[in-house]
Amino acid sequence: MTRVAVVRFPGSNCEPxxxxxxxxxxxxxxxxxHRDKSLEGADAVILPGxxxxxxxxxxGAIARMSPVMDAIRAHAxxxxxxxxxxxxxxxxxxxxxxxxxxxxxxxxxxxSRPVDxxxxxxxxxxxxxxxxxxxxxxxxxxxxxxxxxxxxELDRLESEGQVVLRYADAxxxxxxxxxxxxxxxxxxxxxxxxxxxxxxxxxxxxxxPVLGSDAGHRVFTSLIHHLIAEPSGx
Amino acid sequence: MTWRVHVRILPRAGLLDPQGxxxxxxxxxxxxPEASNVHVGKAIALxxxxxxxxxxxxxxxxxxxxLLANPVTExxxxxxxxxxxx
Numbered sequence: 448m449t450r451v452a453v454v455r456f457p458g459s460n461c462e463p464x465x466x467x468x469x470x471x472x473x474x475x476x477x478x479x480x481h482r483d484k485s486l487e488g489a490d491a492v493i494l495p496g497x498x499x500x501x502x503x504x505x506x507g508a509i510a511r512m513s514p515v516m517d518a519i520r521a522h523a524x525x526x527x528x529x530x531x532x533x534x535x536x537x538x539x540x541x542x543x544x545x546x547x548x549x550x551x552x553x554x555x556x557x558x559s560r561p562v563d564x565x566x567x568x569x570x571x572x573x574x575x576x577x578x579x580x581x582x583x584x585x586x587x588x589x590x591x592x593x594x595x596x597x598x599x600e601l602d603r604l605e606s607e608g609q610v611v612l613r614y615a616d617a618x619x620x621x622x623x624x625x626x627x628x629x630x631x632x633x634x635x636x637x638x639x640x641x642x643x644x645x646x647x648x649x650x651x652x653x654x655x656p657v658l659g660s661d662a663g664h665r666v667f668t669s670l671i672h673h674l675i676a677e678p679s680g681x
Numbered sequence: 682m683t684w685r686v687h688v689r690i691l692p693r694a695g696l697l698d699p700q701g702x703x704x705x706x707x708x709x710x711x712x713x714p715e716a717s718n719v720h721v722g723k724a725i726a727l728x729x730x731x732x733x734x735x736x737x738x739x740x741x742x743x744x745x746x747x748l749l750a751n752p753v754t755e756x757x758x759x760x761x762x763x764x765x766x767x
Contacts, residue, residue: 504748550754597753
């Protein structure tokens with residue numbers, strides 16, 4: 448059984464959904480407290496959404512100092528999968544494990560609604576079971592989700608294929624694309640190696656048909672099948 | 682000695698500052714057309730134990746780089762109040 452650690456920080460609030468999505472995909476999920484120094488032999492780690500430390504100073508700025516972050520850093524350096532969702536993405540950026548930063552939404556409003564995102568990169572442990580260019584509709588819930596980086600960094604991310612998801616317009620015009628004003632409509636990025644991924648939308652919130660769609664489910668089946676095919680050996 | 686240090690953090694020049702824009706629009710609506718180029722940031726004040734004002738500033742600069750400011754999106758200025766207290 449593949450084992451996935453879901454890290455709880457003070458103020459995390461999406462961890463039960465993350466566990467459930469992992470379990471529905473066939474993995475075993477368990478919580479790790481942010482003060483723990485070990486990931487207890489996990490094959491993969493998820494940093495869930497929420498408002499760690501009340502978003503004080505900047506979203507994710509305090510959480511990245513948590514004791515568990517050293518273990519996550521080592522896990523990432525070993526090439527094992529790490530996924531940050533929403534606040535988890537903000538924490539990974541603050542920790543320097545992902546490039547860029549997430550800043551206040553251009554419209555200044557907290558956004559809680561579905562968005563359309565296009566799968567830009569399928570060679571990550573979290574997107575392998577989507578088709579390149581496929582557009583899926585999953586929810587966002589954030590006040591600080593506007594991806595920002597210098598123009599040079601953005602050019603580098605584009606040329607090295609580190610853009611994983613981009614806000615898109617699926618047609619129909621229900622929702623404006625790029626709702627938070629992210630640079631180049633970037634909704635998710637990965638590190639150079641592709642094993643660390645951060646995304647603002649919440650695939651775990653729409654991962655089973657009873658909710659009306661399971662568009663996010665394949666993020667988790669991608670992970671579980673990746674781990675079965677390439678056991679980390681830890 | 683202990684120094685009172687003030688850090689002023691602002692969104693990096695040239696980056697979109699939606700809060701600054703919103704405040705600028707509000708000022709305009711309140712008939713302050715003379716206000717422009719508005720930016721909203723944050724101020725942090727702290728006491729720093731250091732042998733000199735220069736050492737206090739260097740110490741706070743390191744704090745800014747590691748925590749107080751985000752090097753991707755923010756610029757900061759440090760002001761050390763004169764007269765360290767023993």
